[in-house]
Amino acid sequence: MIVDLLGNLSERIKGKLGPFILVIGTTDVSLIPGISFAGASPELTMFTPAADAEFLMTGKCKVIDSVPVTPDGIPTPALITRASLSFLKVTRLIANAGSRVNPKIPFINLNGEPGKDIRYGGLRREVGEGILEQGVILGENLKSDIIYIGESVPGGTTTAAAVLSGLGYDGVSLVSSSSPVNPKELKKRVVDQALKSAPKETLERIFWLSDPVLIAVAGIALGFKGVTVLSGGTQMAAVAAILKELDKGKLSNVGIATTRWIINDSSSNLYSLAKEIGINLTYSNVSFAESKFNGLRAYEQGYVKEGVGAGGSMVMSLSSGVSSQELVRRIEEVYSSLINA
Amino acid sequence: MIVDLLGNLSERIKGKLGPFILVIGTTDVSLIPGISFAGASPELTMFTPAADAEFLMTGKCKVIDSVPVTPDGIPTPALITRASLSFLKVTRLIANAGSRVNPKIPFINLNGEPGKDIRYGGLRREVGEGILEQGVILGENLKSDIIYIGESVPGGTTTAAAVLSGLGYDGVSLVSSSSPVNPKELKKRVVDQALKSAPKETLERIFWLSDPVLIAVAGIALGFKGVTVLSGGTQMAAVAAILKELDKGKLSNVGIATTRWIINDSSSNLYSLAKEIGINLTYSNVSFAESKFNGLRAYEQGYVKEGVGAGGSMVMSLSSGVSSQELVRRIEEVYSSLINA
Numbered sequence: 001m002i003v004d005l006l007g008n009l010s011e012r013i014k015g016k017l018g019p020f021i022l023v024i025g026t027t028d029v030s031l032i033p034g035i036s037f038a039g040a041s042p043e044l045t046m047f048t049p050a051a052d053a054e055f056l057m058t059g060k061c062k063v064i065d066s067v068p069v070t071p072d073g074i075p076t077p078a079l080i081t082r083a084s085l086s087f088l089k090v091t092r093l094i095a096n097a098g099s100r101v102n103p104k105i106p107f108i109n110l111n112g113e114p115g116k117d118i119r120y121g122g123l124r125r126e127v128g129e130g131i132l133e134q135g136v137i138l139g140e141n142l143k144s145d146i147i148y149i150g151e152s153v154p155g156g157t158t159t160a161a162a163v164l165s166g167l168g169y170d171g172v173s174l175v176s177s178s179s180p181v182n183p184k185e186l187k188k189r190v191v192d193q194a195l196k197s198a199p200k201e202t203l204e205r206i207f208w209l210s211d212p213v214l215i216a217v218a219g220i221a222l223g224f225k226g227v228t229v230l231s232g233g234t235q236m237a238a239v240a241a242i243l244k245e246l247d248k249g250k251l252s253n254v255g256i257a258t259t260r261w262i263i264n265d266s267s268s269n270l271y272s273l274a275k276e277i278g279i280n281l282t283y284s285n286v287s288f289a290e291s292k293f294n295g296l297r298a299y300e301q302g303y304v305k306e307g308v309g310a311g312g313s314m315v316m317s318l319s320s321g322v323s324s325q326e327l328v329r330r331i332e333e334v335y336s337s338l339i340n341a
Numbered sequence: 342m343i344v345d346l347l348g349n350l351s352e353r354i355k356g357k358l359g360p361f362i363l364v365i366g367t368t369d370v371s372l373i374p375g376i377s378f379a380g381a382s383p384e385l386t387m388f389t390p391a392a393d394a395e396f397l398m399t400g401k402c403k404v405i406d407s408v409p410v411t412p413d414g415i416p417t418p419a420l421i422t423r424a425s426l427s428f429l430k431v432t433r434l435i436a437n438a439g440s441r442v443n444p445k446i447p448f449i450n451l452n453g454e455p456g457k458d459i460r461y462g463g464l465r466r467e468v469g470e471g472i473l474e475q476g477v478i479l480g481e482n483l484k485s486d487i488i489y490i491g492e493s494v495p496g497g498t499t500t501a502a503a504v505l506s507g508l509g510y511d512g513v514s515l516v517s518s519s520s521p522v523n524p525k526e527l528k529k530r531v532v533d534q535a536l537k538s539a540p541k542e543t544l545e546r547i548f549w550l551s552d553p554v555l556i557a558v559a560g561i562a563l564g565f566k567g568v569t570v571l572s573g574g575t576q577m578a579a580v581a582a583i584l585k586e587l588d589k590g591k592l593s594n595v596g597i598a599t600t601r602w603i604i605n606d607s608s609s610n611l612y613s614l615a616k617e618i619g620i621n622l623t624y625s626n627v628s629f630a631e632s633k634f635n636g637l638r639a640y641e642q643g644y645v646k647e648g649v650g651a652g653g654s655m656v657m658s659l660s661s662g663v664s665s666q667e668l669v670r671r672i673e674e675v676y677s678s679l680i681n682a
Binding site for chain 1: 360398399429430431432433434436437443445446447448449450451452475476478479481482483484485
């Protein structure tokens with residue numbers, strides 16, 4: 001079941017299929033110990049986006065031996081996305097906005113660079129402008145009624161918090177985490193330090209506080225003519241905030257589709273962010289509470305929650321007539337094949 | 342108007358839209374003086390695929406100042422493709438199989454390498470296998486009823502002749518050229534020398550004689566479930582011959598769509614090649630004889646003829662109800678904006 005919290009996205013996307021684009025990238029923010037859980041260790045977070053991309057496209061990872069996991073061993077949400085899209089005849093594309101590790105599968109090169117630690121500037125102006133421009137060109141060349149865009153960028157909720165704060169929103173207190181224990185204090189220190197040194201000019205400020213993925217997603221949405229479904233959690237609120245700065249009118253054709261776990265997360269508030277920004281918000285009301293797998297039931301305790309477009313891909317599947325039960329069964333099949341591999 | 346010469350491709354594609362993928366790459370064969378006309382000079386042929394890709398996606402070239410031209414100044418067929426696709430809501434993607442110059446736009450990286458001079462081996466086995474495998478993965482992830490694949494690889498008719506000869510077909514005498522004076526003697530010397538040193542094992546033999554683009558196009562077609570329209574001239578016959586070696590059953594779901602200028606070319610015989618291989622063949626019956634532009638009327642004298650998926654993109658446009666007159670008018674508009682730029 002799909003639930004509209006803001007706007008009527010579920011009606012506008014009903015029965016419409018379009019390409020799913022996973023935008024990947026890295027930021028050195030994820031190397032700060034304790035800030036990201038999108039990898040078994042800070043160093044391994046650098047492999048997560050490439051491995052997610054490989055898993056989505058082929059069902060296997062190449063840059064690492066198995067799928068990305070949290071430090072607790074909970075596997076990547078890429079498995080939800082792969083399972084959800086398996087019901088649908090939709091093209092899957094990987095766009096690399098700037099990653100320290102390239103996936104060993106075909107990917108769209110946005111000619112970007114990995115993001116640096118935002119305390120000292122995430123993206124230089126020319127890098128940010130380049131990623132934005134390349135995203136726009138890609139978006140212009142994707143012709144469809146609708147596109148879904150997901151993200152994989154460890155450390156991404158921290159850069160999202162920084163961008164949101166830099167644009168005047170309540171950042172750190174509202175963004176989520178892939179851990180049930182959202183490391184707010186640490187995020188706040190990083191964001192505060194980044195803000196202290198950030199330039200005043202809007203675009204330079206955004207680049208300084210951002211990772212490459214936020215910029216690329218915004219660029220693709222700007223270039224695309226049609227409905228853009230930002231498939232993710234609070235990071236997509238940061239994208240929406242960027243879009244609002246660059247082209248306010250665009251927001252009417254954009255919505256965020258996320259998971260129930262993000263909506264139920266007491267450590268973040270995507271609803272309040274989306275409302276303040278003025279963007280449509282919808283979520284997939286799918287539960288893993290009854291799953292026979294610990295690694296999936298963990299989502300109900302706040303592990304992982306979202307990523308790799310999990311929420312949006314479930315929404316696309318549900319909006320095409322797939323039931324929640326079928327969806328969970330398929331996700332369990334993918335999960336089971338993973339742990340038996 | 343669309344004409345079926347072999348099979349009934351025109352019926353099977355009627356009214357169906359699907360993504361257009363331009364596969365680009367270079368081979369050092371084009372550096373041999375006199376062999377390629379896909380660039381103002383042998384050195385400039387290295388920029389042609391990237392510039393074609395840029396023009397297709399944005400209407401402008403970045404790696405060179407203006408669009409690629411033949412040594413006589415006749416512009417790239419990319420203008421036909423861009424004009425034809427402008428009528429259609431279809432996604433345009435660039436896949437880079439291995440090019441010395443990368444386009445400054447988003448492109449799908451197939452993690453390949455530029456092709457070497459085939460007299461000494463075009464692609465090492467592991468490079469060829471890598472490109473093939475990446476092409477398959479890309480094809481598997483493109484979900485649609487139909488795809489159109491075009492190519493831009495200067496020197497490509499010579500590598501096509503070599504691959505065809507290496508697989509037992511009449512190569513040099515049947516392949517075309519982007520010049521009205523097809524340099525057959527030179528091509529024959531290059532192909533003969535390549536064949537003399539080529540390995541006997543089929544796959545290694547194909548890689549040795551090939552450029553990266555032929556392999557990538559074959560890989561995408563292999564991976565794709567649906568109708569693949571190989572949009573090109575005699576180079577696409579080489580792709581079909583490769584497909585026949587790798588998966589004979591595949592050919593029933595594949596067809597070549599080319600231009601009238603290739604079909605009318607007295608220096609080549611795509612019909613005879615396609616018939617021997619057993620592949621569907623269709624062409625767009627569009628003439629530039631009445632055009633007000635010299636650079637377009639030149640096609641009627643055998644200049645350029647095909648490339649960048651010109652024939653296939655016209656076929657897709659015609660099959661969607663666009664008339665030949667509308668098509669020529671739009672091509673003239675694009676041409677006119679070029680020469681006035």
